[in-house]
Amino acid sequence: MAFSSMTGVCADELQCIVCLELYEEPITLPCGHSFCKVCIEQHWECREEATVCDCPNCREVFPIKPKCQKNVALAKLVEKTKLVPGVNVEKTKLVPGVNEEKMKLTPGVNVEERRCTEHGKPILLYCKDDESLMCVMCLVGQHTNHKVVPVELVHDELKGVLNAKCPELSKSKQHLESQLHQLKREVEQTQDSGKGTVDRMEKKRLALYQYVDKSVDLMKSSVIKRQNEKIFLLQKQMDKVKEQLNSLQETNSTLKAALQDLETISFLQGYKDVIKRLESVSHFQSPKMAQPTELDFSKEEKNLGSLIVLHENFLKNIRKPVELQMSELDQTSLRRLYGRTPSLDPNSAHRRIKISRDLRTATRTETDNQFPEHPDRFDFWSQVLSSDCFSSGRHYWEVDVRSSSRWRIGICLNSMGRKGGGNECRLGRNPESWCLRKYENKYYTRHNNQRTHVLSMPWDPERFGFLLDCEEGEFTCFRDSQVLHVFRGNFLVPVKPAIGVYDDDDSVRFCSF
Structure with missing residues (x-):
């Protein structure tokens, strides 16, 4: 197989499959295959049906005779190959099966991997513009006028790029x-x-x-x-x-x-x-x-x-230990150190609040549920409290809100009112409760009927985190490890996680850790 360092291709790849010689005035058909102009004309003249033109290679039929124009790029490659010393044009005729057999016998060479998937020719070139491997047939088409070099040349060049990365990588490794x-x-x-x-x-x-x-x-x-x-x-x-x-x-x-x-x-x-x-x-x-x-x-x-x-x-x-600063903790750390999953108290749930069997999800229903009378039950606001009660230590929990568009989530003293529609029973509207609220796609924090903060969020989070630090007297609201707001109060008296759901079929859920 004669190879030209001038063109970076094998002379075998520049042979017409009809005459088995180097192309003479090569033309390229619409299917992408190339032939000598004389060879293709003779092939069509020999057809029984003179009106039918096909490709001798892939047998694609062209209802209308293609307009055969000279493939200038391919012709130039042929001319350069003829000028290469040592290339015997007479010996470059393709012997069917020989080249493929040689490649099959070469250790470590996979024939299919070495051939162009589009043209079936051996890969010998590299397009720098597209950073892709190609065969000589690829020169015609999308790689026209691209910077194309033999694979051997770009191999050394790209190895140099990787070699230049070695010192930097070694330095980073030593630092770590x-x-x-x-x-x-x-x-x-x-x-x-x-x-x-x-x-x-x-x-x-x-x-x-x-x-x-x-x-x-x-x-x-x-x-x-x-x-x-x-x-x-x-x-x-x-x-x-x-x-x-x-x-x-x-x-x-x-x-x-x-x-x-x-x-x-x-x-x-x-x-x-x-x-x-x-x-x-x-x-x-x-x-x-x-x-x-x-x-x-x-x-x-x-x-x-x-x-x-x-x-x-x-x-x-x-009783007041020196603990980690909040700035050192993200939500993953809070889950591991202080995480818990509160349980909802069915006895506190409003008649429109349905509690899941695992006591984690509160769902607002269109009609009243048949709950028994209980002194802890909310009878006006559709709210529910947790059965967990905290008065010391740190406690962190998260609430999934993706299925609700209007809610209040927070904590309240166990003594907060339950009966009637006054502010003394509504989360965030009295001195005994603190909450984060979503209303009309906006987020607020409320305590003692004061809207203390308006929160701007580029998207609706799926869950929020809450940290209660009883000794420090802090109740912190999180979104994706970002502190949204910190309430301060006396949390050494018993407080409970609380949820309010106000639109039918909406639900919120305490997340499990």
């Missing part, structure tokens, strides 16, 4: 490995930091009489909780860094494999995937790294030494 090492070290320090404090607390337990058990248990819980919360965040950073590191390592392996791939076509076929992977890892952002700090429990130990004097006042201090 360093971060992972630092995080592991801080986890170990955090795990060790509370050990001595807990042991010393145990030694002082015997001298603290009736307040000892309760106080020490509270303080140990505070120490362990702070450790766990910090370890949780550190572990989360580690997981992210490990994920990025694994992705970099996989990309690095893919890159090395591509660079070691000496086989041209398979390299070019996988080149785009390698580039995409390199681009994806280039967007990695390193997690924010705080300066390594050792947890300080000196306050707990000092307070423990003066426990006998402080008595009940001391208990009030240790």
Whole structure:
């Protein structure tokens, strides 16, 4: 098989399948196949039906004789091939089956993968404009006037592009490995930091009489909780860094494999995937790294030494532990640390509110449901409370609102009114309730009949999150980890999650974790 470095093609690919010689004044039929002008004319003249013209290659029939125009691009390739030293035109005749058989016998060569899917010819060229592999027949048509080069040339060029990415990838890998090492070290320090404090607390337990058990248990819980919360965040950073590191390592392996791939076509076929992977890892952002700090429990130990004097006042201090700042927590963290799924209280549901069997969904119905009389039941507003009641700690839950267009979701004191249509019984209209509200496709927050905030949202969220921090006196409304509003009040008295649904067939649901 004679190959021309000048044209980047094999002379065999420039042969007419009728005369089996290099094209003489080549023309291209509408089906895309090319022939010598004389050959195709003679082929049509020999047909029994002189009015019928077909393609000798694909046998497509043309009802009207095609207008045969010279294929200038193909003619130029033929002329260049004739000028190449060492190319014997007489020896370039195609022997049916020979070229295909040679390719079949070549180790590692898949004939179908090496041929153009459109023309069935061997892939020998690469179009830089379209970044695609092509055969010589592809020069006619959509690749006309494109920048086309032999695959061997672009192979070296694109390998150079991948080689240039190696230093950057290696630098990113080293940076992430360093971060992972630092995080592991801080986890170990955090795990060790509370050990001595807990042991010393145990030694002082015997001298603290009736307040000892309760106080020490509270303080140990505070120490362990702070450790766990910090370890949780550190572990989360580690997981992210490990994920990025694994992705970099996989990309690095893919890159090395591509660079070691000496086989041209398979390299070019996988080149785009390698580039995409390199681009994806280039967007990695390193997690924010705080300066390594050792947890300080000196306050707990000092307070423990003066426990006998402080008595009940001391208990009030240790009930308010030093906890993570809200800015450090996203909704995924809140679900894991404080997540719960409240249950609806059927005895509080208005007669138009139907409760699902799992006590999670409240649906507004067109007619009254046959509920028994109960002192906790709302008799005017279509609202329902949770059976869960909170007065200490942190509690986070989410509500699915995709099936409702008008609702109120929040919390209320257990003492809020239930009977009558006055504001004392409606969520957000009295001092005993706090809620997020959707009305006429707008969102508001309400407390004590005051619309405290108007929320602008580019789309309707499917769910909202709510965090109740009883000790801090905060009730926070979230959308996709974004804090929408923070209510402040005295939540050390019992409060309950609450829902109001006001349009028939609408429903809202407490999400399960």
